[in-house]
Amino acid sequence: MKNEIHPGASASTRRTLIAAIAAGFGGLAARGVFAQPQMQEKTAGTAHATLTSIHYDIDFRATPQRIYTALLDARQFAAFTGSAAEIDSRPGGAFSLFGGLILGRNIELVENQRIVQAWRPASWDAGVYSIVHFELKPSGAEAALAFDHTGFPAGLYDHLDNGWHSHYWEPLKKYLA
Numbered sequence: 001m002k003n004e005i006h007p008g009a010s011a012s013t014r015r016t017l018i019a020a021i022a023a024g025f026g027g028l029a030a031r032g033v034f035a036q037p038q039m040q041e042k043t044a045g046t047a048h049a050t051l052t053s054i055h056y057d058i059d060f061r062a063t064p065q066r067i068y069t070a071l072l073d074a075r076q077f078a079a080f081t082g083s084a085a086e087i088d089s090r091p092g093g094a095f096s097l098f099g100g101l102i103l104g105r106n107i108e109l110v111e112n113q114r115i116v117q118a119w120r121p122a123s124w125d126a127g128v129y130s131i132v133h134f135e136l137k138p139s140g141a142e143a144a145l146a147f148d149h150t151g152f153p154a155g156l157y158d159h160l161d162n163g164w165h166s167h168y169w170e171p172l173k174k175y176l177a
Helices: 011-030 064-072 074-081 157-176
Strands: 053-060 094-097 102-110 114-121 130-139 142-150
Touching: 053 157, 064 074, 064 114, 064 130, 064 142, 064 157, 074 157, 142 157
Parallel strands: none
Antiparallel strands: 053 142, 094 102, 102 114, 114 130, 130 142
16 A cells, blocks of 8 residues: 555554644644634632622612513613523423523522523533522612522532623623613
């Protein structure tokens, strides 16, 4: 059989060359050159390593109705996040956010007051969900949001805390301004 790589190369040299090429492509894949974009989970620092819940109290310059609608209307959610969203805004309805990176179901919906969701990143093991709870209260022409995210795996606090701020609260405040 004729050697197509180099006419004088031995079988062991060909194997070495093929292994080097495969390692090079593997390195590119590991660095994300061939990977689909996704949110990378970062583990929590030592101070937050055992935390499995997050709480925020956030004031918005918008009515509870505007916030409620922005969180449950797929077009508005996509507009403020810049990512694809599919949302069935009924109790029990499924949602897929950020192009499928976040999945879940609406557990309880009280119009313009409360949203409770079973929520999970697609990267978590099947069947593992946490609970997110948005509680909206009018405050003059504005709204106060009490938010809780509970039941997520230990070690993810820092990653989720950063994600809520950068993917929800900051863009939502800009969108509603």
